[in-house]
Amino acid sequence: MNEKLIAVNDSTIAGIGRLARYFGFAEVMGRLFGTLLMSPEPMSLDDLAAQLEISKGSVSMNMRALERWGMAKEVWMRGDRKKYYAAEHDLWQVIRNVLSSRERREVELALQVLGDSVEKLQSAGNELSPEDRDLAEFYLERISDLQAFFTVAQMALETVLGSGESLDFDAVTKIEIA
Amino acid sequence: MNEKLIAVNDSTIAGIGRLARYFGFAEVMGRLFGTLLMSPEPMSLDDLAAQLEISKGSVSMNMRALERWGMAKEVWMRGDRKKYYAAEHDLWQVIRNVLSSRERREVELALQVLGDSVEKLQSAGNELSPEDRDLAEFYLERISDLQAFFTVAQMALETVLGSGESLDFDAVTKIEIA
DNA sequence: CTGTACGTTCAAAATGTTTTGAACGTAGGG
DNA sequence: CCCTACGTTCAAAACATTTTGAACGTACAG
Numbered sequence: 500m501n502e503k504l505i506a507v508n509d510s511t512i513a514g515i516g517r518l519a520r521y522f523g524f525a526e527v528m529g530r531l532f533g534t535l536l537m538s539p540e541p542m543s544l545d546d547l548a549a550q551l552e553i554s555k556g557s558v559s560m561n562m563r564a565l566e567r568w569g570m571a572k573e574v575w576m577r578g579d580r581k582k583y584y585a586a587e588h589d590l591w592q593v594i595r596n597v598l599s600s601r602e603r604r605e606v607e608l609a610l611q612v613l614g615d616s617v618e619k620l621q622s623a624g625n626e627l628s629p630e631d632r633d634l635a636e637f638y639l640e641r642i643s644d645l646q647a648f649f650t651v652a653q654m655a656l657e658t659v660l661g662s663g664e665s666l667d668f669d670a671v672t673k674i675e676i677a
Numbered sequence: 678m679n680e681k682l683i684a685v686n687d688s689t690i691a692g693i694g695r696l697a698r699y700f701g702f703a704e705v706m707g708r709l710f711g712t713l714l715m716s717p718e719p720m721s722l723d724d725l726a727a728q729l730e731i732s733k734g735s736v737s738m739n740m741r742a743l744e745r746w747g748m749a750k751e752v753w754m755r756g757d758r759k760k761y762y763a764a765e766h767d768l769w770q771v772i773r774n775v776l777s778s779r780e781r782r783e784v785e786l787a788l789q790v791l792g793d794s795v796e797k798l799q800s801a802g803n804e805l806s807p808e809d810r811d812l813a814e815f816y817l818e819r820i821s822d823l824q825a826f827f828t829v830a831q832m833a834l835e836t837v838l839g840s841g842e843s844l845d846f847d848a849v850t851k852i853e854i855a
Numbered sequence: 856c857t858g859t860a861c862g863t864t865c866a867a868a869a870t871g872t873t874t875t876g877a878a879c880g881t882a883g884g885g
Numbered sequence: 886c887c888c889t890a891c892g893t894t895c896a897a898a899a900c901a902t903t904t905t906g907a908a909c910g911t912a913c914a915g
Contacts, residue, residue, distance in 0.1 A: 501809045503801040507794045507816055511823070514790050521783065523699065525873075539815050544892070554875050559893055580883070580891070588819065590826045605699065612692050616685045623681040631679045637717050638685055641766065645689070648768045703903075722862070732905050737863055758861070758913070862911085869904070879894080885887090 508537050522597070524568075527553060528561045532570050535586035541574040543581040569596035599660050606653045613646050686715050700775070702746075705731060706739045710748050713764035719752040721759040747774035777838050784831045791824050 512533035519529020530551055535542060544562065548555045562584055565571040570593050574583040587593055620635050620642075627635060690711035697707020708729055713720060720728075726736045740762055743749040748771050752761045765771055798813050798820075805813060 500812070501801060501805055503797050504805075504809055504812055504816065507797055507820075510790055510794060511816075511820065514787060518787070521701065523701065527873080536819055537816065539812065555892080556876070556894075557874055563893090582892075588822065590822055609692060609696070612688055616688060619681050619685055623679060627679055627682075631682055634678070634682055634717065638682065638689075638715065641714055642685075642689065644766065644768055705903080733862080734864075734906070735904060741863090760862075857915090859914085860912095862909105864907105864909080865905105866907100867905085870902080872899105872901070874899070875895105875897085877894105877896100879892105881892085882890095884889085 511537055525561065525564075527551070527557060528564055531558065531561050532565055532586055535571055535584055536588055538586075541576065541583035541585040543583050545581070547584070568600070569593065595660055595662075598656055603653075603656055603660070606649055606656060609649050610646065610653065613642055613649070616642055617646075689715055703739065703742075705729070705735060706742055709736065709739050710743055710764055713749055713762055714766055716764075719754065719761035719763040721761050723759070725762070746778070747771065773838055776834055781834055781838070784827055784834060787827050788824065788831065791820055791827065794820055795824075 512530050515533030515536065516526045516529040519532065520526045531547055534547060534550055542550075544555055544558045547562070548558045551558075562571060565584075566573065569587060571584045571586050574585045576583050587596075617639065620639055623631075623635060690708050693711030693714065694704045694707040697710065698704045709725055712725060712728055722733055722736045722740065725740070726733045729736075740749060743762075744751065747765060749762045749764050752763045754761050765774075795817065798817055801809075801813060
């Protein structure tokens with residue numbers, strides 16, 4: 500294969516590895532995804548292990564993670580009992596998969612915890628000393644800021660998730676904050 | 678201090694620590710930020726080390742990082758030679774600081790690398806065998822998808838960064854993709 | 856000038872994460 | 886029914902990150 504093609508392949512894979520790390524995934528996972536994305540043909544576990552020079556065990560585990568994230572799909576090759584994988588190459592789909600299974604949970608959890616805190620502070624009511632009452636007041640303000648923050652995040656998220664094909668930014672535009 | 682207030686303080690700080698980790702920062706950094714955010718008064722390094730039960734060295738290093746990220750500010754207390762810190766409590770400001778000094782660079786770098794790849798592929802021109810020519814074609818398609826992706830990210834980023842006070846989602850709405 | 860109360864630094868230790876590879880399970884070909 | 890070519894698992898090893906604390910520098914009070 501041509502040297503320049505190899506260079507392009509390498510830097511793309513490295514870049515996607517970097518990006519994966521950025522998004523909180525294992526870097527190898529990103530490199531596996533990148534390798535598949537830059538392959539015209541599906542690849543077997545051994546192909547992947549060979550190309551990235553990592554152990555087969557690692558490939559196996561990371562590929563299953565990629566599958567769970569909806570970033571790669573198994574491809575059946577007739578007359579071959581190896582497993583072959585292909586990358587989900589619609590990047591918007593990938594983003595939607597990740598946002599919906601990970602970020603959404605995270606935001607909901609945060610809002611949940613904040614809501615609980617507000618309740619707790621309100622229920623603390625009159626068992627508080629005067630100083631503590633001021634502090635509770637202060638906490639409520641800060642927590643309200645955090646709630647506003649996560650609520651906007653949630654709206655943006657749901658808007659992106661609700662968008663079809665390639666990301667529809669017109670819809671995102673409709674979000675407003677009080 | 679009232680038990681419920683302590684519980685709220687703790688869970689908020691833990692949550693912000695978690696969030697920090699999510700954003701690729703050290704968790705302690707997040708807890709330091711959270712501690713300051715939930716404190717009505719600025720706090721000294723020793724205060725912070727005591728409250729979080731971590732070493733002073735760690736506090737010192739992490740606070741400087743927080744300062745660099747524009748997430749905390751030094752506050753001068755007259756008649757005291759300790760350093761006091763307060764959190765930047767405008768969360769939109771914090772987000773803008775982070776996006777502008779970190780994500781922006783990242784996106785620009787990615788687009789840079791992708792552009793270089795396109796050039797390289799085009800310059801590879803006729804030194805390619807027929808198979809390699811097909812592969813180059815394929816690479817160009819995939820890279821073009823990546824470019825589209827990062828370009829939208831860049832637009833979204835710049836729009837958020839250009840927004841004033843609290844995030845203006847109307848502006849974000851204006852972004853469209855081809 | 857001296858002592859003290861601080862902040863900073865950084866090497867070593869503790870801790871956490873990733874990677875490996877050998878052991879194992881399994882299905883399908885012969 | 887065995888043998889082989891695979892995929893999976895997981896404990897141990899390699900590696901990376903974070904935390905600590907002792908050593909150090911500095912500035913200020915007395």
